[in-house]
Amino acid sequence: MSEVTVRLAPKDFAPPAMIARMRSRCLTIGLVFSVLAIAAAVLHWNIFLRAWLFSFMFWLGLTLGPLVLLMLQYTSGGNWGRLGRRIWEAAAGNWWLMFLFWIPIVIGMKQDMLFPWTHIDAKALGGDKARLYLNPTLFIVRGLIYFAGWGALTTLLYKWSEKEEAGQTTPAQFVRIQNLSGFGIVFYAASITFASIDWTMSLYPQWWSTVWGMLFMVGQVLTAFCFTIWLLARLSSVEPVSRIFKVDYLHDFGKLMFTFVVLWAYLSFSQWLIIWSGNMLSEIRWYIMRLQNGWQYFGVALICVHFIFPFALLLSRNTKRSTRRIVSIALLLIFMRMVDLFWLTAPNFYSGTDAGLHNFHLTDAAIYIVCPIAMGGIWLFFFYQRLSQRSLMPVNDPGFAEMVEAKHG
Amino acid sequence: MTSQPIYGLMAEFETPTELVHAAKGAYSAGYRKMDTYTPYPLEEAAEAIGAHHNRVSLIVLVGAMLGMIGGYSLEYWVSAVSYPVNVGGKPFHSWPAFIPVTFECAVLGAGLAAVFGMLALNGLPQPYHPVFNSPNFDRASRDRFYLCIESQDPRFSLSDTRKLLESFQPEEITEVPY
Numbered sequence: 001m002s003e004v005t006v007r008l009a010p011k012d013f014a015p016p017a018m019i020a021r022m023r024s025r026c027l028t029i030g031l032v033f034s035v036l037a038i039a040a041a042v043l044h045w046n047i048f049l050r051a052w053l054f055s056f057m058f059w060l061g062l063t064l065g066p067l068v069l070l071m072l073q074y075t076s077g078g079n080w081g082r083l084g085r086r087i088w089e090a091a092a093g094n095w096w097l098m099f100l101f102w103i104p105i106v107i108g109m110k111q112d113m114l115f116p117w118t119h120i121d122a123k124a125l126g127g128d129k130a131r132l133y134l135n136p137t138l139f140i141v142r143g144l145i146y147f148a149g150w151g152a153l154t155t156l157l158y159k160w161s162e163k164e165e166a167g168q169t170t171p172a173q174f175v176r177i178q179n180l181s182g183f184g185i186v187f188y189a190a191s192i193t194f195a196s197i198d199w200t201m202s203l204y205p206q207w208w209s210t211v212w213g214m215l216f217m218v219g220q221v222l223t224a225f226c227f228t229i230w231l232l233a234r235l236s237s238v239e240p241v242s243r244i245f246k247v248d249y250l251h252d253f254g255k256l257m258f259t260f261v262v263l264w265a266y267l268s269f270s271q272w273l274i275i276w277s278g279n280m281l282s283e284i285r286w287y288i289m290r291l292q293n294g295w296q297y298f299g300v301a302l303i304c305v306h307f308i309f310p311f312a313l314l315l316s317r318n319t320k321r322s323t324r325r326i327v328s329i330a331l332l333l334i335f336m337r338m339v340d341l342f343w344l345t346a347p348n349f350y351s352g353t354d355a356g357l358h359n360f361h362l363t364d365a366a367i368y369i370v371c372p373i374a375m376g377g378i379w380l381f382f383f384y385q386r387l388s389q390r391s392l393m394p395v396n397d398p399g400f401a402e403m404v405e406a407k408h409g
Numbered sequence: 410m411t412s413q414p415i416y417g418l419m420a421e422f423e424t425p426t427e428l429v430h431a432a433k434g435a436y437s438a439g440y441r442k443m444d445t446y447t448p449y450p451l452e453e454a455a456e457a458i459g460a461h462h463n464r465v466s467l468i469v470l471v472g473a474m475l476g477m478i479g480g481y482s483l484e485y486w487v488s489a490v491s492y493p494v495n496v497g498g499k500p501f502h503s504w505p506a507f508i509p510v511t512f513e514c515a516v517l518g519a520g521l522a523a524v525f526g527m528l529a530l531n532g533l534p535q536p537y538h539p540v541f542n543s544p545n546f547d548r549a550s551r552d553r554f555y556l557c558i559e560s561q562d563p564r565f566s567l568s569d570t571r572k573l574l575e576s577f578q579p580e581e582i583t584e585v586p587y
Binding site for chain 1: 499
């Protein structure tokens with residue numbers, strides 16, 4: 001075996017022209033749908049707010065899931081992490097955009113149009129103590145703390161990464177970013193637990209579930225894996241990623257996606273099983289709302305298409321090693337993530353004893369479709385913008401040279 | 410050269426890369442009856458000699474299915490047929506409550522099927538194996554990588570096979586006696 005060491009430089013992994021094309025396409029879609037979303041906001045402000053909250057939770061997942069993966073791969077290592085690092089940095093960098101998207105939700109809360117706890121009396125809320133947590137001022141303060149934390153972590157990680165790319169760090173200093181990441185993961189777990197309570201669980205303030213935060217964490221990481229698989233598969237067909245891409249990497253991501261599908265099913269089912277077994281009036285109402293008047297079909301679809309179908313397919317090694325098949329499953333799961341978030345957040349607004357889903361008119365459906373696309377177009381524009389500014393691979397990572405060497409074992 | 414029949418020719422390599430290279434070379438030269446020996450699992454080596462795909466996964470799937478059906482049937486029989494007890498006014502056939510046991514039994518079935526299926530297919534435990542007659546072979550569990558082409562292979566010939574192995578520049582080539 002020859003001992004030729006090829007020194008790789010960041011410019012060897014300059015982003016392909018494809019990214020610029022995808023960026024401008026996303027901007028067009030984003031702007032067109034933003035106009036529609038603004039029209040919807042003017043005409044049906046209350047429905048717009050619900051749909052906005054739903055799409056906010058989805059795109060927040062695609063911002064924070066990558067943030068935690070970024071920190072996780074610094075602490076754990078592994079080739080999958082090096083491969084996804086630039087994608088996750090670019091995605092987590094959209095935290096400020098999500099902060100802007102959060103403002104309409106605050107306005108909706110202030111106008112008593114989104115969260116029942118802003119206007120129902122203390123008795124219905126379960127006592128005055130609930131007001132100590134669920135009040136408008138603290139809602140905003142907590143939100144600011146979450147975004148400040150996420151923004152600070154993303155910025156610090158990004159700064160480090162730029163220094164590393166410029167070759168100004170030594171492998172020995174790598175431990176600093178690992179320590180920051182360890183702390184960051186703890187902050188993420190805590191902040192997302194409270195954030196998911198604030199923004200989604202409090203839509204039905206009489207109800208609670210202790211696994212709620214975990215459900216959102218797992219959902220966000222799963223969304224991030226699916227998105228990464230889709231994007232890496234696209235990038236792997238062109239230079240420069242095609243030069244180092246191996247089907248083994250896809251296999252690794254497939255295994256991780258599989259794990260999170262199972263974890264999602266495990267957590268969702270245990271929440272349902274515990275509440276179903278307890279059969280307490282305070283808890284079961286939340287499920288009853290979701291298991292009749294048409295909403296039950298979403299529940300069945302979630303069991304079958306979010307769990308059983310991808311689970312059965314992903315068991316096979318060949319599926320995980322086939323680009324076409326794994327990308328199809330990833331896209332299906334991204335769609336099912338939206339269905340899940342819809343089922344978790346929407347029925348509260350359409351739960352009337354006589355109507356349920358029948359109250360969900362065509363207008364509602366249209367706004368629920370327009371909002372995520374408008375938000376997504378803009379989100380993806382800034383994502384591709386950031387992705388196109390740097391090399392696609394962390395060339396100066398201590399383990400990168402070893403990863404690209406044509407080595408076995 | 411011995412006149413005794415031998416088990417095969419064993420080549421010793423210092424790195425996994427060289428081993429995989431040699432294994433691929435031997436496979437494309439038409440050899441099939443061969444095996445690699447490494448200090449840790451080396452997927453690419455198994456793939457190189459065409460030994461990666463086996464029936465264990467199918468056995469595990471069947472084991473998991475049997476466990477799943479068995480677990481659910483047991484729960485159903487106990488709770489709805491043999492000894493029905495009214496718990497909180499719920500139906501006797503309360504499927505959500507059966508899921509954890511069904512899942513655990515599927516895992517148990519899969520686990521047992523994996524262990525015994527693996528043992529059945531790979532022929533372990535095997536108290537005697539000729540490769541251990543090779544003088545340096547204990548390093549296969551420390552820091553060396555071995556490729557052994559067995560004499561049972563129809564293409565095997567002492568001189569040609571040795572020549573092929575030499576072309577991969579191993580540290581050493583030894584004849585493995587039975």
